[in-house]
Amino acid sequence: MESGLSQAFQEELICFICRSYLTDPVTISCGHSFCRACLHLSWEDSLLPVQCPTCREPCQQKDFRTSTVLKNLVSIARQASLMKYLSSEEHKCVTHKETKGIFCMENRIYLCRLCSDSHEHRSHRHCPVEAAAEGQMERLLKQMESIWNKIQENDENLETEKTMITLWKNCLILREEMIRAEYRTCYPDLSEQEEEHIECMKEEGNYYLEKLMESEAMIVQKGKQLRDMYQELMAMSQEPYVVLLQDFDDIFRRSESMQMIMPLSMNPELYVLAFGLLGENFN
Structure with a gap:
């Protein structure tokens, strides 16, 4: 029962x-x-x-x-599983036959009470294994939250870039129509100059369009990297506490490093410059 x-x-x-x-x-x-x-x-x-x-x-x-209540209940269940694992005969301290209920933060190993007070480990930082596991989980959750926020930020930049690419393409089409209308009205005999003007405008316009598309590709790639990291951290969070207490400093370093450099949507000043150049061509 x-x-x-x-x-x-x-x-x-x-x-x-x-x-x-x-x-x-x-x-x-x-x-x-x-x-x-x-x-x-x-x-x-x-x-x-x-x-x-x-x-x-x-x-x-x-x-x-x-849900604080659920979080606490899960913590109790996971701690109980951890202690059941450490209390089994096969995982007890070989020397002292005691449960390894202390975690050495320097060596990242489990110790019994007597081993933690030995000459080898006495100067190290120790804490109960339950507290060490909870601390590692909180550290992990903070990284996951930070990565998720970066994912949202990156998605917003991507939407901005996609919108600007669409607007820019429409701008080039409209600018060509305006140039052709101007030549038909004011310079009907200058067809060769008209094509040269349009070609120059397209060259300038496509330069910035290419920059926009390069920026979009970088943002898309960053989004994939961030999501891969989020899923890696997520998989780590689902591991038993006995696994979670292993050395995961590498994944934390990679997670923090990934967030330091975020590709931004193209500098608005470049848009102004681009419109200005196209305007000069038109004039």
Whole structure:
């Protein structure tokens, strides 16, 4: 009976989307709960109202507060799994036959109480394994939030660039029509000069169009890199605490480095310059 209750309790802490323990759980309007990251990715390209992945009930918002109660319950369950793993005979301290309940922050290894007080580890920073695991999870969640915000920022820049490319193409078409109309009205005998004028205008205009398209390609590539990193962090967050306490400094460094340089939409001053050059050609 107790085992059945424990299994039923743990099942309530599982995300319907990823089938792992809820990570940074949020509860949507219909009452179902999911990992925040799972909802982000599930609803990313959907317009409001979005649908609950479980019951398909419409939902009018995409952002929710973390469910503190669920988060605490998941933390208790994950800590219990960690301690059960460390308390097994095969993972106890070989020397002292004690549970390795202390984590050495320098060497990133599990220690029993006596080993942590040994000459080898005495000067190192230690903390209970549960606290170390929770700290690593919070560090991970902050990185995920930061990456997600960069994804949104990058998407906004991409939309700006796409809009500008469309406007720019329309501008070139309109500018050509205006030049041809001007020559037909004022200089009907200068057809050769008309074509030269249009060719010059197109050359200038296509230069900036090419820059815009290069900028768009860079933003698209950055978006892919950010999403790949987000999914890598997400997969890491779903690992058991015993795995989460391994050395993941490399992934954190890569995550932070990736956010330092973000491609921006083309400098507005270049637009002004481009329009000015086209205007000079027309005059």
